[in-house]
Amino acid sequence: MKTVDGGVTAPKGFKAAGVHAGIKKSGKKDMALIYSEAPCRTAGVFTTNVVKAAPVKWDQKVVLESPFAQAVVVNSGVANACTGKEGYDCCTEMAAETGKALGIPKEAVLVASTGVIGAQLPMDAIRSGISKMAPILGCKRLDARLAAEAIMTTDTKPKEIAVEVELGGKTAVVSGMGKGSGMIHPNMATMLCFLTTDACIAREMLQKALSADVKDTFNMISVDGDTSTNDSVVLLANGMAGNPEITEEGEDYRLFCEALHEVMTTLSKMIAGDGEGATCLFEVKVSGAPDKEAARTLAKAVVTSSLTKAAVFGRDANWGRILCALGYSGVSFDPEKVDIWLLSRAGKLKIVENGTAAGYEEEEATRILSEEEVTAIADVGAGDFSATAWGCDLTLDYVKINADYRS
Amino acid sequence: MKTVDGGVTAPKGFKAAGVHAGIKKSGKKDMALIYSEAPCRTAGVFTTNVVKAAPVKWDQKVVLESPFAQAVVVNSGVANACTGKEGYDCCTEMAAETGKALGIPKEAVLVASTGVIGAQLPMDAIRSGISKMAPILGCKRLDARLAAEAIMTTDTKPKEIAVEVELGGKTAVVSGMGKGSGMIHPNMATMLCFLTTDACIAREMLQKALSADVKDTFNMISVDGDTSTNDSVVLLANGMAGNPEITEEGEDYRLFCEALHEVMTTLSKMIAGDGEGATCLFEVKVSGAPDKEAARTLAKAVVTSSLTKAAVFGRDANWGRILCALGYSGVSFDPEKVDIWLLSRAGKLKIVENGTAAGYEEEEATRILSEEEVTAIADVGAGDFSATAWGCDLTLDYVKINADYRS
Numbered sequence: 001m002k003t004v005d006g007g008v009t010a011p012k013g014f015k016a017a018g019v020h021a022g023i024k025k026s027g028k029k030d031m032a033l034i035y036s037e038a039p040c041r042t043a044g045v046f047t048t049n050v051v052k053a054a055p056v057k058w059d060q061k062v063v064l065e066s067p068f069a070q071a072v073v074v075n076s077g078v079a080n081a082c083t084g085k086e087g088y089d090c091c092t093e094m095a096a097e098t099g100k101a102l103g104i105p106k107e108a109v110l111v112a113s114t115g116v117i118g119a120q121l122p123m124d125a126i127r128s129g130i131s132k133m134a135p136i137l138g139c140k141r142l143d144a145r146l147a148a149e150a151i152m153t154t155d156t157k158p159k160e161i162a163v164e165v166e167l168g169g170k171t172a173v174v175s176g177m178g179k180g181s182g183m184i185h186p187n188m189a190t191m192l193c194f195l196t197t198d199a200c201i202a203r204e205m206l207q208k209a210l211s212a213d214v215k216d217t218f219n220m221i222s223v224d225g226d227t228s229t230n231d232s233v234v235l236l237a238n239g240m241a242g243n244p245e246i247t248e249e250g251e252d253y254r255l256f257c258e259a260l261h262e263v264m265t266t267l268s269k270m271i272a273g274d275g276e277g278a279t280c281l282f283e284v285k286v287s288g289a290p291d292k293e294a295a296r297t298l299a300k301a302v303v304t305s306s307l308t309k310a311a312v313f314g315r316d317a318n319w320g321r322i323l324c325a326l327g328y329s330g331v332s333f334d335p336e337k338v339d340i341w342l343l344s345r346a347g348k349l350k351i352v353e354n355g356t357a358a359g360y361e362e363e364e365a366t367r368i369l370s371e372e373e374v375t376a377i378a379d380v381g382a383g384d385f386s387a388t389a390w391g392c393d394l395t396l397d398y399v400k401i402n403a404d405y406r407s
Numbered sequence: 408m409k410t411v412d413g414g415v416t417a418p419k420g421f422k423a424a425g426v427h428a429g430i431k432k433s434g435k436k437d438m439a440l441i442y443s444e445a446p447c448r449t450a451g452v453f454t455t456n457v458v459k460a461a462p463v464k465w466d467q468k469v470v471l472e473s474p475f476a477q478a479v480v481v482n483s484g485v486a487n488a489c490t491g492k493e494g495y496d497c498c499t500e501m502a503a504e505t506g507k508a509l510g511i512p513k514e515a516v517l518v519a520s521t522g523v524i525g526a527q528l529p530m531d532a533i534r535s536g537i538s539k540m541a542p543i544l545g546c547k548r549l550d551a552r553l554a555a556e557a558i559m560t561t562d563t564k565p566k567e568i569a570v571e572v573e574l575g576g577k578t579a580v581v582s583g584m585g586k587g588s589g590m591i592h593p594n595m596a597t598m599l600c601f602l603t604t605d606a607c608i609a610r611e612m613l614q615k616a617l618s619a620d621v622k623d624t625f626n627m628i629s630v631d632g633d634t635s636t637n638d639s640v641v642l643l644a645n646g647m648a649g650n651p652e653i654t655e656e657g658e659d660y661r662l663f664c665e666a667l668h669e670v671m672t673t674l675s676k677m678i679a680g681d682g683e684g685a686t687c688l689f690e691v692k693v694s695g696a697p698d699k700e701a702a703r704t705l706a707k708a709v710v711t712s713s714l715t716k717a718a719v720f721g722r723d724a725n726w727g728r729i730l731c732a733l734g735y736s737g738v739s740f741d742p743e744k745v746d747i748w749l750l751s752r753a754g755k756l757k758i759v760e761n762g763t764a765a766g767y768e769e770e771e772a773t774r775i776l777s778e779e780e781v782t783a784i785a786d787v788g789a790g791d792f793s794a795t796a797w798g799c800d801l802t803l804d805y806v807k808i809n810a811d812y813r814s
Binding site: 118396 | 455456457458459486488489490491523524525635636713714717718720721723726727728730731733734735738739740742743759761762763764801802803805806807809810
């Protein structure tokens, strides 16, 4: 497996486009299209929020009921959430218009939206965007980049990754693009990720691989603890790599999962590190947990603790907050067996030993915390399981971005 | 039942004191003492955090095992949490010194600490504080106020309340003082509340009343979602009102619970509204829930949502965030049956009807949100149960206070 320069067009047969359709008043790109020359097997995971945006409901139907999918159409600017029947009709029309432009059934088109909640889609702009994008779909590096830019809201950087993997003697590519916390019109963060691969893999194995990996990647990110109404991760596999179809667990499935994990982990870290107002990526590794689920719960408790996040912003090794968050996570452990370290490119430092302060210099801790990626490692001494979660610091800019009056 | 001007010394037989013992470098008061002339039946509820501060462990033992308690000694400045065996020994000594000064066994002394985690108590200052306080204990209004001030950290106001209630032909008083989110040395918020009453009530009924009411009062507050290692609520009843002992459920128990509820609700709102950096009290009332626990879960989800709290700070009626928080709370309901209102002294406004925007003016919503106490009311249309939670807005000052380097 190796990382290559590329985005969603890196696997064979995938094309993309990104344009300004007129939804965002800023004039920035606001629509993206992904298209596969060959029909794709499809897997998806979606928000667990009871309040689901119209495109989430549509995509769940496509993933479950359509024999294949061949395109994804995305708009940023309006989330099409809490929009009732009219919103669902708009979503259906968006799929139908895209299908017409590409000569495929609307049931083969996945739809995603991100932006303000409660507003209806501006359908004139949506239709204009679709007719602009269909003729300019391309498979070049730049085409993928334009699509990755078009799904951004307050993200500061586009987020793309591609890896190559050998499957049954053939080279396959797994790639993806994602967006994180952001808004045009202050509203909630939406995480969207679109993954493409030319690997040949049975549908149930594709969904199995995605569902398993999401627990250790996207579900381990937190920017602010608010689960969006629009979160979606979809994975399209068009089989054009020509590898023998993966139909069961085995070496090729393992290799595919490894490549998928690399893509999903990288996008997860990119999204967490570019959280609203963030100045750094904050990684939390927990070991010594009594089981895997406990390890995930402990790591997520620390990464979502407002007090810990504010301390990271202040480059303050306020370990009491980390220990406190572990303590209220709901997992049982002996506080007097906990060790905690800080880690970054600047070094590694033990700050807690057996639940109380290890002898360390505050200046050294601050130096380690002053990097763009910082890690807290906690061993709770209660077992053999570990997990990693990713988040970011809680900054003045986070509050400014989210308190701004919508105007 | 009526509210009277007073604090922990309002019930018969209770005395208090508050002094600067030398723990806080600022010179502000940092030790408080409450004493009852008669032995008290005692009830307590404590943090559910696995990491428990030394005084929490001590108090749990006193409440469970001691036949009575007669004093509470409190220090602010150092939390005595994550301090190992040395910390527990300091806590025991604090109880013993207080007992010696008052002529009561150390097992009759409750102890509480709030402040920085991981540091040991400065025992010279603690001893000096105890010997200062014992001779000046008083039952005047001012004595209670000095004690309420001495337990403050970054609280901006002391928090006291007293109510009178008729029990079996006698006038009894239930009163309390509390502190909320704050720190001297940036660290986690600790909620401490000390409740006193001269009502005569059996020990098991006292604990029952406290445990039941805490679910709807203190457990419904959130400043930042971080559950402290030191949270403690203790209730002392010395029986000096002379009412017939309350030994079972009945009219007197109901009246006592009503008075206790008034005291605990008032302190809860005082603590939430004075949360770190807060500019307003944010109250969330949920109705139409399928059961009581679901109602509490829904209300707490909204009051702890960072995005909602930031919107309140911006006086922005960003109802999508409220609906989103209800949606990810884990409670099942039909989003298309949800109605939401905003309420404050400035008026009441329906902003969501059947899950989508009600026709309202943003200016009107902002006017309502610009008060010092604002309420969001959500009816989720799934049953007959309701609950109320209290929090505050998420402000630039919250981040500043908590990102400040400890120095």
